[in-house]
Amino acid sequence: MHKIVVVGGGAGGLELATRLGDTLGAKGIARVTLVDRCPTHLWKPLLHEVAAGSLDREVHQLEFAAQAHWHHFEFVQGEFVSLDRASKTIGLGGVFDAEDGQQVLPSRALPYDTLVLALGSQTHFFGVSGAKEHTIPLDTPEQAERLRRRLLRTCMTKSACNQSGKGATVNVAIIGGGATGVELSAELRRMEKVFSQYGLRAPEQTHGINITLLEAGPRLLPALSERVAHATAVLLQDMAITVLVADPVIDVRPDGVLTRSGKHVAADITIWAAGIKAPDVLMSLDGIEVNKMNQVCVNNMLQSLADADIFALGDCASCAWTSALFVPPRAQAANQQASFLAKALKARLGGRSIKPFRYIDRGSLVSLGSASAVGSLMGGVIGGSILIEGLIARVMYAALYQKHLAAVAGVRRMLARLLIQGLRRTTSPRVKLH
Template sequence: MSNTQGKEESAPTPASTDTSIIAGGPQPIAAPRAAGALHRIIVVGGGAGGLELVTRLGDKLGKSRQAQVTLVDRSPTHIWKPLLHEVAAGSMDPNTHQLEYVAQARWHHFEFQQGELTGIDRARKVVHVAACVDQDGDELLPARELPYDTLVLAIGCVTHFFSVPGAAEHAIALDTVAQAERFRRKLIAACVRAQNGKGRMGEDGRPRVDVAIIGAGATGVELSAELRNTAHVLNAYGLHQLDPRRDVRIHVIEAGPRILPALSERVSAETTKLLRKLDVDVFTGERVTEVTHDAVLTASGKHIDADLTVWAAGITAPGVLRTLGLPVSKMGQIVVGATLQSEADPDIFAFGDCAAAPWTEKQTTVPPRAQAAHQQATFLYDAIRARLAGKPLPEFGFKDFGSLVSLGHFSAVGSLMGGLIGGSMFIEGLMARFMYTSLYRMHVLALHGAIGMGLDTVTHWLRSKTSPRVKLH
């Protein structure tokens, strides 16, 4: 994805009134803005889609002083969320893949405000941002109000524990780098304890480490394969008393009848075969009823040992979305129309996992996938420019190009669909791994351009030749 260059004149946004009706609700009264002042665009959420959007808007509108573009996020850094399972397994050092929002803002002509969204005053057209504190709890930035003319919500999703007893207390979610790093440290500690006879012993009298992964969607399946690779690497680096397959047990637990329920049955079946070849225990049709500090219990009566437990069984929208006074879906997502505008407020857009956007072709909503966020970010770049020019907004149409699941160094599987090949095709092995890797490279391309993406690829390749395959500290 390349940034469009050049300047073009833009007409001011039509004035709002309290009597017009747009997108199913009254248009709010605009906050006072000085004559000639720039149109204020705020994007809340610096995930894959949000960061791609502000980068392109900054390069086009911010650089030419056609608009003031601001990104709001509670974290100071960005990492592509599909990489978190690799961070958790130790096969990726997050410090080498994280991007500083402040630096990206400087390079691409937008402003960054760190803090968590706590509310919106639609009458005054301001967003409320919480205070930002350091690790000791000392305030770095005060709570703030940021005025907007166009607001875009892209705050993603969070883990849903479904009120399962003990899940929130004893299972680790993988929503953030901090959570992934916590799991990695606990995994290495468990292996070291087992190596030195300080952990639990198996029925055969050998030291044993059990990892339970609840939920067999893409995150759970990909993590299980990465963990098997991690066990082999740890064995090579000194944990010789642990057999990486026999003594490090990985259990994937799914409530549905098969793993990867959102993908085709063929992809699910082939992935199951591959996991079992890796000695990953796959439990399907097992609804988790309780998580304890050392076990996972299921409705059928199974007691699955677990030194570490990962919860990857579901997602839900952040709770703050239900407090904004905007229509939300049953999952708490902002309900938007075909233009990705909120049904109640045309000045507020939402996309990605936090939005319930119509997928007319399938008579459902757009699925929470990285490719959907990427397509919506591209769409909103054009839509916001049209809005500033006083032109009618286009309508978003999602194109499903298929899904891919990485099994680390071992393999990858997936299906290509729709406009990419004109039908549907199952792929696996080297081709699937190449296409899975290209998804991340497309994201880097959107953030840094072709030259930056090329340099980033070479840099990480060189670093991989001088670093262990697993982060060991």
């Protein structure tokens, strides 16, 4: 049977493996395998909520092995480390127990006929001194969890240490004024109110957490329209979040950051949300061409330029959008590319051809806490964009996650999960406290 291997079970890879499993796998036309270094999937745009403690990762993650069982594909855990195009195999590193370091699975080789790379992206520190050592990036559920615990610990220490009864302020610096930095700053401000209910913030303070958002470029949200950026800046100001733009961070220290203009911003916790690149492993793959962000260069069928049997999608793919632009690294792009490849790979096996991939920008939304979001809708669909704000925008933002869940888990399971999460809210604290 034709072997299709999808590497990376994120926003795009999991949707693709699920669709291929439901069609080709269920009918015995192809053997579909999903590879991921982790045993579970968490939709990446939820990470800022995990970091702020407002969303429990354990409740929202999907187990790959169960997903594979339900959708007729196979799941193999392991880190993709190499490619051998001559023998059509990929190399996977060993799997080790997170607690005691014992080897669970050895290094292995996995054969493929068609390979899809869906490895997503990783943090890019751009060589800024001290950034790797003294910041917490927000790229994986483990990092989001680390940030949450650090925040909780710092809030506990600072609200308790002062003998005069006045708690000390916690200083948080967020480097990067893109969607991740903006969403995280708003979520932290929202959760701060909840912290005081559980004794994690001195009650007499208006703001126990001082939040500074630093952006190197001239404005927030450089990838979105000026209108959205302006509306966001106004809302962040209302939330007492300090925004510094046009002043790149040049040095990160254990107690804060230094900007090019000489400003020192004190920070108990510094978060890096300033840029991404595709994983380093892609740089050294057997003849596969990548750009300077390590993204695999693909044509408009999402095929790598060097090998027609190797495809790439999502954040790790460099695919032309217009003559001047490339498809942006967004969940909606990964979703559209997964839908396209599910059809294209099926057609390819049947000896048919389909129209090339075309990215449609449906607009962007940025979440600003539980009751608000801001963004533009429709984008390329109507050739312009409509600015939306407030609760409607927030509901639409939340619907994006439910849409992803419906695509991977099915509408019935998505609704069941929604109900369970609603019920959990009535019995659990609003912030994860341990």
